[in-house]
Amino acid sequence: MERPSVIIGIHGLANKPPVDEKTRWWRDAITEGLSRNEGLDGATFTFGFVYWADLRYETPLAGDAVTEPYRPQPASEPLHGAEDAPSLTGQDVLATLYAGIDRVEEMTGITLVDDLILEHRFDDLWHYHGERAFAAEVRARLSERLAECRGHRILLVAHSMGSVIAYDVLRLLERDAPDLRVDHLVTVGSPLGLAKVKMKIESEFGATRVPNNVKNWTNLADGNDIVTVTGTLADDYAPSDTGVVLDDHRVVNDYRRPTGEANHHKSYGYLRTPEFSRIARGFLETGAPEERS
Numbered sequence: 001m002e003r004p005s006v007i008i009g010i011h012g013l014a015n016k017p018p019v020d021e022k023t024r025w026w027r028d029a030i031t032e033g034l035s036r037n038e039g040l041d042g043a044t045f046t047f048g049f050v051y052w053a054d055l056r057y058e059t060p061l062a063g064d065a066v067t068e069p070y071r072p073q074p075a076s077e078p079l080h081g082a083e084d085a086p087s088l089t090g091q092d093v094l095a096t097l098y099a100g101i102d103r104v105e106e107m108t109g110i111t112l113v114d115d116l117i118l119e120h121r122f123d124d125l126w127h128y129h130g131e132r133a134f135a136a137e138v139r140a141r142l143s144e145r146l147a148e149c150r151g152h153r154i155l156l157v158a159h160s161m162g163s164v165i166a167y168d169v170l171r172l173l174e175r176d177a178p179d180l181r182v183d184h185l186v187t188v189g190s191p192l193g194l195a196k197v198k199m200k201i202e203s204e205f206g207a208t209r210v211p212n213n214v215k216n217w218t219n220l221a222d223g224n225d226i227v228t229v230t231g232t233l234a235d236d237y238a239p240s241d242t243g244v245v246l247d248d249h250r251v252v253n254d255y256r257r258p259t260g261e262a263n264h265h266k267s268y269g270y271l272r273t274p275e276f277s278r279i280a281r282g283f284l285e286t287g288a289p290e291e292r293s
Helices: 019-038 090-108 112-121 123-130 132-148 161-176 195-205 267-271 274-285
Strands: 005-010 047-050 153-159 184-188 217-222 246-251
Touching (some): 005 132, 005 161, 019 047, 019 267, 123 161, 153 267, 153 274, 161 184, 184 267, 217 274
Parallel strands (some): 184 217, 217 246
């Protein structure tokens, strides 16, 4: 009997709208992408959302505090794909500069640059690495959701700091629940290439590699997304013990705030890219690994 399919999402940094609203907006962004990019109007799928903002913030965002709501893009044609991405961005220049910093930090164990980035730009991730109780609670929420879906085909979509949480949980589950498998891990807007993050992984789990309980891992990054300062991840994460390799893709995150200002890191923009829509359709319709370009 074919296993039922489920898409599980986990959000990233900062406070969020209430869980019901945030869940609906993620689902709507995925649905919009499937419709516009793949011609699947009214697609239905089982969706589970892992929400952890309430562990750091007493009150969710509401009203005027929600400056980045989900809104569908005007018109109905397919959205811009990798072929429309600029060949060189300011982020690419930063990635080259950071590569040298990354090597020095990993060789010396002194991560002054990463500490500055994490403490002042990625405050939640700073606390995740420094507060064991908080990290344990966040990890437990994802672990429990994955356990609930044992026996399902799982597409796990992890945004921003959520990708760090997802990676850590998958490495833990290798040991604690070796029968649990994720069919496809998709990281979007991920900081997993930061030296500090990799060093934390190495100190807890050993070498940075593709988790052994993942059948496919695709990383999507917009060239102007400041969180993905390192660019691609494949050079940082070795294949799994079974030979699964990380597959990097440049995408165009088209999200704009109601003011018109772009945010190339926003989850909704990533979730409706043609590259993610192609993965989601292949996962939902065929159950087979998607073809890689």
